[in-house]
Amino acid sequence: MAGTTRRPLRERLLAAIEAVETVDCHSHTLLEREYRAAGGLDLFSFVLANYFAREVDSVGGQAARQAMTHGSDDERWAALKAVLARASNVSYWRHNLVAFRALFGLRAQEVTDRNWRALDRRIRRTTADPAWYRRVTCSRCRLRTQVRNVPWFQDWEPQYFTAILRMEQALAPDDPGIRESLAAQSGLAVTSLPSFKRALAAVTEDYVARGARGIKLAHAYSRTLHSEPVSQAVAGRFFAKALRGKALRPDERKRLQDHIIFFLADLAGDLGIVFQIHTGVQGNWGNVPESDPLLLLPLIHSHRTVRFDLFHAGYPYSRQLGMLAKHSPNVWLNMCWMYVVTMEGSRRALAEWIDLVPGYRLLAFGSDVGLPELIYAHLIMARSCLADVLAGKVERDFLSEAAASGLARMMLHDNAVELYRLD
8 A cells, every 4th residue: 555654574574483382492481280370470489480580589598489489469468579589680570571571461561569559459350351361372472392400200281282202310220219110100110221221211202102302401400411422331331339329429429310211311312302401590509501402412423313403592602502413413503591591692693593403493482480470471472583583684684684583483383393393
């Protein structure tokens, strides 16, 4: 129509991004039955259920958490307000603000003395609605599925989730309780390292038969990502020592774990499933250098047919991770968690990766949160960053608008469908 003004490029790209049905590539979201059993949230339980709780701990310490958990409403607000005075700048807090504005009617720029009570009432009333969980997940987020970490021996809700079996317990074969629970779940006696591995394989195969699409390790929280081949004979001696009730030395425990990590990669290759690994970002007091994704090179290069899904942009090692993926065709790069960690770091990582890595191996969204409201807020942040980056590529870096829109769909939907082999 004559005289019609075309929308700016970023707005057009954002509209295209918002129209994509999204696969959440990493989820810890409460099951619907768990969410409903809780009977609703309030302002303070909402804040403590997301990553800003780490800032509550680092800024306010145990006293702030105690006050926000057990105090009167006024005491809870006073504790939160004191933390916000020091830390309201971080993305972890802005994640909350996005949720409050998008879902709970907050109109102000910040939560203040004047509006926190009304916000608290709206959160209580809204989240107590039995239909709220489904409404947010299905109508607001429009997720095709959430690829959910499922702890050992637990179930999931297939109407919302696609399962990935969490496997850190497999790295503690020197723990009698782990051996006993694995034996009970698999129905196999665990009396040696080979039998321990057979039980691991049996449990994993059962989950895959029920629809699981992969396994996950987050061992970077407790040890280095570096592992190397260790023979079964050597690892078996350490396993036998543990069976005799003797404590393993740290070097012995690591070598036994290394053997199992390589076994899990073998198993993923045999079953044709994805191997997800936490890299980068840590919690308070985490040993960040041990989470450097470059430490995974021996594992990745020795398992070239295994599809590795590496998490959290490897932040702060995002550039190194981009180069790793460029030269390792069996590596997918996952932006899960990243936008609530740092929006600017997310933009930089995406901008470089789009230049470096074939587009079919980029996964632009994984919520990595516990509440459906936080998925939606994280999606808003992710879409904003993705629109910024793609608009910049079109304006400056010779990417066409059509290619940018197609890449957005790949990164938010198609790549995950292919990687996880979703029905």
